[in-house]
Amino acid sequence: MDWKKLFPQFEPELIEIIEKNAVQKTFAAGEVIMRTGQYIKSTALVLEGQIKIYRENQDGGEFLMYYLEPGQACAVSMICALQSETSEITAIAEVDTEVLLIPVQLMDDLMNQYKSWYQFVIQTYRSRFDELISVVDNIAFHNMDERLEFYLKRHAKNSGKNVIETSHQQIADDLNSSREVISRLLKKDGAAKIS
Amino acid sequence: MDWKKLFPQFEPELIEIIEKNAVQKTFAAGEVIMRTGQYIKSTALVLEGQIKIYRENQDGGEFLMYYLEPGQACAVSMICALQSETSEITAIAEVDTEVLLIPVQLMDDLMNQYKSWYQFVIQTYRSRFDELISVVDNIAFHNMDERLEFYLKRHAKNSGKNVIETSHQQIADDLNSSREVISRLLKKDGAAKIS
DNA sequence: CTTGTTTTGTGACAGCTATCACATGAACTA
């Protein structure tokens, strides 16, 4: 697959270096890409599919933070990789997903030598930071009905479809809520949502 | 004041450049340093005092995200500065605070030329990102009593004192809750807290 | 001391959400 089209801002030399050193890897839908506490040894560029980034707590609760799409990179792995630390989040492949793994050792060089890479990294930080802030916004200021609406809209936007195929249970998990609540809300708001 | 001690990792040449180009500024307690939607033209290094970073929503609700201490920098302003964008958060001086303002134009040069600056920026991103994740954790997985406990502990740690001097109302605002709730919880948990 | 202001305590109540228990329905298989 021609991954370069996903990163048009990269200069040719940078692309060459990445192609020489990075490893392409495929994850099946549902497969865990990065687990809480795991040691990070490379940064992932998403080529195809979708990665779900979420937080787990001790009691088995989980909470969706955001999705990574083709053309994006994992900010957490970047940060961790540059400091050889472990991550605090979990990443799983939502669907069959292909990524390009760039080894840590390369990161510093790329940052120093390629302006386009440097700007890509900054851009990645910014967008993930913004995303996190909007997540905080949501849970800090909004009730479940509004959070659900936000969730559905984001989901629709991400998938490009108007019909969302997920179980109520899955939605409840993503929002750290419970199935019954989601069912009730969907029924209640459903009427308003059709408009 | 000798600010260099706060940033021992900076190489002499970098310090020189900063001294030549940065502007030192003092904010009185309560003064707004950065407002939502404001255009960012410089990055702030905290020299003295404490800056409170929080999110506001339309209805006047607010929500504390974290504090900036001497020796730290504002990640949001870095990100925004590098992209000439507006911020989504508000920063006010908790107490009388002194900062060093580094103009945007300088940022790119510093990043390219000084490894210690580059690493400082990365470190800043990482710590703020981690902080945000722990904030998400808190509101996603914990009830008000636990959030209050977390808040008090952090507050005590930041101020270095064991006695916290704030009104219940202020705590309620920071947690986007209401005074009565805080009062009751403090009374209830108080017994357990003395231990 | 008296008065006014700010902070804190308390009870009543309503709304939201988690949980339990169980019913219904839909889809698939033997």
Add this chain to the structure above:
DNA sequence: TAGTTCATGTGATAGCTGTCACAAAACAAG
């Protein structure tokens, strides 16, 4: 067709939190 499994609907209930109303305390200043 009957049985099985998974997804969804529904009622009852309890706990947490926000809100209102008002009382009690603490504090400052005249």
